[in-house]
Amino acid sequence: MPSWYSALRPLLFRFDPERAHRLAFALLVGIEHVLQRRGQTARPWTHPSLQQRLWEIDFANPIGLAAGFDKDARAPHVWPLLGFGFAELGTITALAQPGNPQPRMFRLARDRAVITVNVSSPNTPGLRDLQTEEQLGKLVAVLQEENLALAHQADAQPRPVLIKVAPDLSAEGLDAVARVAQRHAAAGLVATNTTITRDDLLALIQEPGGLSGAPLRARSTEVIRHLYRATAGTLPIIGVGGIFDAAHAYEKIRAGATLVQLYTGMIFEGPFIARHIARGLVQLLQRDNLRNVRDAVGRDA
Numbered sequence: 001m002p003s004w005y006s007a008l009r010p011l012l013f014r015f016d017p018e019r020a021h022r023l024a025f026a027l028l029v030g031i032e033h034v035l036q037r038r039g040q041t042a043r044p045w046t047h048p049s050l051q052q053r054l055w056e057i058d059f060a061n062p063i064g065l066a067a068g069f070d071k072d073a074r075a076p077h078v079w080p081l082l083g084f085g086f087a088e089l090g091t092i093t094a095l096a097q098p099g100n101p102q103p104r105m106f107r108l109a110r111d112r113a114v115i116t117v118n119v120s121s122p123n124t125p126g127l128r129d130l131q132t133e134e135q136l137g138k139l140v141a142v143l144q145e146e147n148l149a150l151a152h153q154a155d156a157q158p159r160p161v162l163i164k165v166a167p168d169l170s171a172e173g174l175d176a177v178a179r180v181a182q183r184h185a186a187a188g189l190v191a192t193n194t195t196i197t198r199d200d201l202l203a204l205i206q207e208p209g210g211l212s213g214a215p216l217r218a219r220s221t222e223v224i225r226h227l228y229r230a231t232a233g234t235l236p237i238i239g240v241g242g243i244f245d246a247a248h249a250y251e252k253i254r255a256g257a258t259l260v261q262l263y264t265g266m267i268f269e270g271p272f273i274a275r276h277i278a279r280g281l282v283q284l285l286q287r288d289n290l291r292n293v294r295d296a297v298g299r300d301a
């Protein structure tokens, strides 16, 4: 963590998490406006060993911003400036909802984790039921039909559709998701979302909702490994859950992730975390005599 962020973080952490997020975000949106006014497009930090092409998209590095941080796509040009190789923006929803009553975000400083009780999937009643083979199959089939129809209209290729899984699924549940993804030609899997379990926490927390960050790290890596094996490495996996440094990102890549994402790590380590991780990954690849990040994918699966 850079020293300026170690100085700023205690101040930021005095605010309740939602307010701190709003404050930090206001600054990022300000930078976005300046970039847009100047017509500037920043390039993410890159190195030949980190460059990959997937789904006909060039990735300058494999570190992405996870879903939920920039829900309304308000700072799209800022993420590459901070070093991110890609960013998951949105969620897009037909019927917007105000969310759960506040406070609904809880920072567990000693556990290096964040709970959200807003829209991440554990908090939407019934949403996780969609992960059963039958329900998920129907949903992905409809999405892919629509995807094909839209592509046909626009005389373009269909968009890559990725399925994001919960870390709390059983081995059979994960196998079912992998089967659906393959049967319905999903472009990849995202593993994982937040967890509803509260194992090994230092804090005594009663709040329901999804837990992210460090306590999720090992489980999400296990899920990545399971999915990589279940699909015999044929489907790209975006690994997410508890990434705070290059070693954590590398562990997920070696377990089977082609790309990685983070959310909570940025809150604890500061806005340039992606750049730090990218630099660290280059060194780890060199240490292991690997020419490109793709050569590391699944080595420990």
Ligand SMILES: Cc1cc2nc3c(=O)[nH]c(=O)nc-3n(C[C@H](O)[C@H](O)[C@H](O)COP(=O)(O)O)c2cc1C
Pocket: 066, 067, 068, 069, 071, 090, 091, 105, 114, 115, 116, 119, 120, 121, 164, 192, 193, 194, 212, 213, 214, 216, 240, 241, 242, 243, 261, 262, 263, 264, 265
């Ligand atoms: C406050 C908050 C909001 C989130 N919102 C979403 C969301 O809207 N959609 C989604 O797929 N995941 C959402 N997530 C889950 C993250 O994208 C990510 O999968 C999870 O936090 C694990 O990564 P992390 O440990 O790096 O935070 C959210 C997470 C947090 C902490």
